[in-house]
Amino acid sequence: xxxxxxxxxxxxxxxxxxxxxxxxxxxxxxxxxxxxxxxxxxxxxxxxxxxxxxxxxxxxxxxxxxxxxxxxxxxxxxxxxxxxxxxxxxxxxxxxxxxxxxxxxxxxxxxxxxxxxxxxxxxxxxxxxxxxxxxxxxxxxxxxxxxxxxxxxxxxxxxxxxxxxxxxxxxxxxxxxxxxxxxxxxxxxxxxxxxxxxxxxxxxxxxxxxxxxxxxxxxxxxxxxxxxxxxxxxxxxxxxxxxxxxxxxxxxxxxxxxxxxxxxxxxxxxxxxxxxxxxxxxxxxxxxxxxxxxxxxxxxxxxxxxxxxxxxxxxxxxxxxxxxxxxxxxxxxxxxxxxxxxxxxxxxxxxxxxxxxxxxxxxxxxxxxxxxxxxxxxxxxxxxxxxxxxxxxxxxxxxxxxxxxxxxxxxxxxxxxxxxxxxxxxxxxxxxxxxxxxxxxxxxxxxxxxxxxxxxxxxxxxxxxxxxxxxxxxxxxxxxxxxxxxxxxxxxxxxxxxxxxxxxxxxxxxxx
Ligand code: ZXY
Ligand code: CA
Numbered sequence: 001x002x003x004x005x006x007x008x009x010x011x012x013x014x015x016x017x018x019x020x021x022x023x024x025x026x027x028x029x030x031x032x033x034x035x036x037x038x039x040x041x042x043x044x045x046x047x048x049x050x051x052x053x054x055x056x057x058x059x060x061x062x063x064x065x066x067x068x069x070x071x072x073x074x075x076x077x078x079x080x081x082x083x084x085x086x087x088x089x090x091x092x093x094x095x096x097x098x099x100x101x102x103x104x105x106x107x108x109x110x111x112x113x114x115x116x117x118x119x120x121x122x123x124x125x126x127x128x129x130x131x132x133x134x135x136x137x138x139x140x141x142x143x144x145x146x147x148x149x150x151x152x153x154x155x156x157x158x159x160x161x162x163x164x165x166x167x168x169x170x171x172x173x174x175x176x177x178x179x180x181x182x183x184x185x186x187x188x189x190x191x192x193x194x195x196x197x198x199x200x201x202x203x204x205x206x207x208x209x210x211x212x213x214x215x216x217x218x219x220x221x222x223x224x225x226x227x228x229x230x231x232x233x234x235x236x237x238x239x240x241x242x243x244x245x246x247x248x249x250x251x252x253x254x255x256x257x258x259x260x261x262x263x264x265x266x267x268x269x270x271x272x273x274x275x276x277x278x279x280x281x282x283x284x285x286x287x288x289x290x291x292x293x294x295x296x297x298x299x300x301x302x303x304x305x306x307x308x309x310x311x312x313x314x315x316x317x318x319x320x321x322x323x324x325x326x327x328x329x330x331x332x333x334x335x336x337x338x339x340x341x342x343x344x345x346x347x348x349x350x351x352x353x354x355x356x357x358x359x360x361x362x363x364x365x366x367x368x369x370x371x372x373x374x375x376x377x378x379x380x381x382x383x384x385x386x387x388x389x390x391x392x393x394x395x396x397x398x399x400x401x402x403x404x405x406x407x408x409x410x411x412x413x414x415x416x417x418x419x420x421x422x423x424x425x426x427x428x429x430x431x432x433x434x435x436x437x438x439x440x441x442x443x444x445x446x447x448x449x450x451x452x453x454x455x456x457x458x459x460x461x462x463x464x465x466x467x468x469x470x471x472x473x474x475x476x477x478x479x480x481x482x483x484x485x486x487x488x489x490x491x492x493x494x495x496x497x498x499x500x501x502x503x504x505x506x507x508x509x510x511x512x
Contacts, residue, residue, distance in 0.1 A: 054106055173216055
């Protein structure tokens with residue numbers, strides 16, 4: 001019996017499904033396009049102290065420099081080599097970031113672009129972030145090195161060599177995604193180069209990987225690569241910890257490729273989550289927050305222990321990629337905070353918070369023609385540092401959603417509620433809902449166009465609590481609303497639909 005228990009615990013701690021976050025931490029944040037120096041500072045001054053579990057970083061390997069358009073964010077998804085050398089920083093800065101973040105219990109998750117190299121029409125040159133040369137004419141990337149043997153040209157059956165039909169699984173995985181040079185991942189040599197790259201990052205101390213464009217990689221090839229990864233660096237992680245793997249697979253139902261093809265390898269992104277939640281909170285198509293009662297598997301989502309969930313990501317916040325128009329972003333701040341708070345309060349999935357840079361949206365015929373714009377940068381192309389203002393917000397175009405009080409406090413709520421079931425669900429049949437997490441936390445939303453004044457069973461011990469949405473606990477008092485839980489566990493909630501944020505949340509650690 002005891003042995004079985006040990007085996008069970010051991011198993012759950014070592015799988016590639018386990019995010020490897022430090023004890024008591026439950027979320028990661030995507031610091032999209034941040035410099036390694038800024039991430040190191042952010043780990044020490046903000047993420048560590050506020051209970052964030054880790055950071056998804058932009059791809060650290062050398063990429064093509066694209067000047068038409070001028071340095072788009074997606075140039076980092078066109079690899080030239082596996083040298084750690086990008087606009088975010090060099091290898092020394094990368095190592096310094098990993099060390100400093102790990103030392104404060106905030107772990108690093110690398111965006112791994114392994115399906116392809118740069119676009120096939122690029123030609124010959126060395127306009128890359130570390131100066132490595134390339135020639136797409138003879139399919140050569142000496143910085144790795146890869147040669148014409150290492151690409152999928154023979155396996156792809158379309159006349160253009162590109163994916164032409166997304167319903168044809170062979171095309172999706174053997175042909176070029178938007179002309180990007182498609183690697184032959186069944187080849188021992190190619191697998192070796194990729195595992196060397198990822199194992200080098202593991203040795204430096206990273207905790208896992210986002211696998212970009214996983215839909216375009218054969219599951220057996222990805223499984224072969226993942227199985228050859230080393231255990232995590234024991235300077236920071238328990239013995240025989242496996243790297244956390246989460247695979248970017250856009251599956252909104254329909255189409256030939258299912259997220260379930262990837263469940264054996266690691267977690268998978270649940271794109272239905274943000275799409276549906278956006279619809280509910282926007283009240284589109286007659287959707288209501290009351291329908292959230294059976295949120296999760298009940299909505300046809302993947303099993304909770306496979307799901308990586310998020311309200312928006314770097315791609316669909318721009319109106320493309322999976323999701324469509326319903327996706328909520330920082331541009332819709334009031335609704336966005338409700339969506340992120342709901343996600344962090346609800347037990348389903350492993351949660352990722354988005355942290356963006358802003359750009360001037362410009363819709364022409366329904367499409368944002370500025371969706372390509374890269375991070376805040378100087379004329380010479382170098383990325384701007386993230387300045388922190390007096391009030392803890394960020395400057396120079398960095399949005400820092402993760403620093404918004406409501407979002408930061410809900411990251412802490414999730415840590416406090418970790419492991420507790422959803423309890424005490426209540427709804428008014430419309431857009432007022434409430435639920436608890438055992439006896440650790442309680443949240444109430446009013447997304448109706450009327451005021452709310454109601455007494456609900458919270459499950460919490462009696463006492464006075466600080467609402468962490470309108471304010472927070474400051475010493476022995478609250479900077480925002482106060483909620484009084486009586487000895488039978490009930491509390492009165494008044495939420496006006498004109499409140500700055502029409503929701504209230506309390507948990508054990510904000511009792512005064
Ligand atoms: N790009 C512009 C111009 C070039 C890059 C564009 O209009 N692309 C076509 C629509 C998006 O398709 C892409 C998808 O994944 C990528 C792409 C890409 C992954 C990469 C590099 C890429 O272009 O250039 O590593 C994609 C694939 C799917 C799917 C949805 C999106 O269902 O199977 C972009 C770049 C988008 O819009 C991009 C880049 C990196 C990502 C990502 C999207 O991780 O999710
Ligand atoms: Ca492929």
